[in-house]
Amino acid sequence: MNADAKKSVLRMIPYGIYVLTADDGRGNICAATVNWVTQSAFAPPLVVVGVKTDSGSYKTVKAAGKFALNMLGKDQKSLAFTFFRPADVTDGKLSGQPYRKGATGAPILIDAPGAVECKVTSIVEQGDHHVVVGEVIEAHFNRPLTGRPDAAILEMKDLGDNVFYGG
């Protein structure tokens, strides 16, 4: 296989930018910027997230058995970079961001336009990131959207001309 072709063709997949959060109920709260996300079924509504296995987020999501995906808005590039770094909770904020606990206990970022909360139904333990499958059990709209929902989300290509995570 030609490695350059593999990289370039895989980088054709467009990605939105999400903050994956979870709370395992034992003092561990995670929040990390992710992009390997897709819906995978309508009934029940399932989503799939590729999560780095050596990350704190993977450990916390697995222990919690639940997670939230906070959708970042087109204008929230700085939030994407905030959650590339390890998250901390100080003065009731998550890395400086206001949040509330969702139905799953996972932090819901108040400034993100929307979020879904999921219970983990399956994990495919293959590769350096595992495939976490979650059933959507709650959805939040934090502020109204105008136009298509998929035009309102921050995308990988909005992060910088040479920013990619994939390939």
Add this chain to the structure above:
Amino acid sequence: MNADAKKSVLRMIPYGIYVLTADDGRGNICAATVNWVTQSAFAPPLVVVGVKTDSGSYKTVKAAGKFALNMLGKDQKSLAFTFFRPADVTDGKLSGQPYRKGATGAPILIDAPGAVECKVTSIVEQGDHHVVVGEVIEAHFNRPLTGRPDAAILEMKDLGDNVFYGG
């Protein structure tokens, strides 16, 4: 859960448009437009596709144990609609489109800018679409791209103002 919120928040996920193809070696060739796709690992390179369980494509991909994802280009909206319909092979063309057999036997659309070929490593049998996990074993660039690869792919929002598959 508020059904409208769930639908709108899930529709924030941006999607590229792909033609999923496979050949089971027993006379069954499939080709279907899909959009629920993400990479899920770098090493090995894994991709995930949500495939409708009652479709001929699902049956053929499962029997073949291999598949290709043909990335459609920004200008190939009509091809997306071609492969919404059941595919047929006539005069050596796939629903009228020129193709060649890839390393996996799956049809590679010559007019698509690129494709990856995968062997199925896992299927999560949950929901009305199953999560097909594939390891990328071959990649094809059929024509050069200019600019970001993820700006060159046809996207769901290019298909029409009210076209969605998700939510």
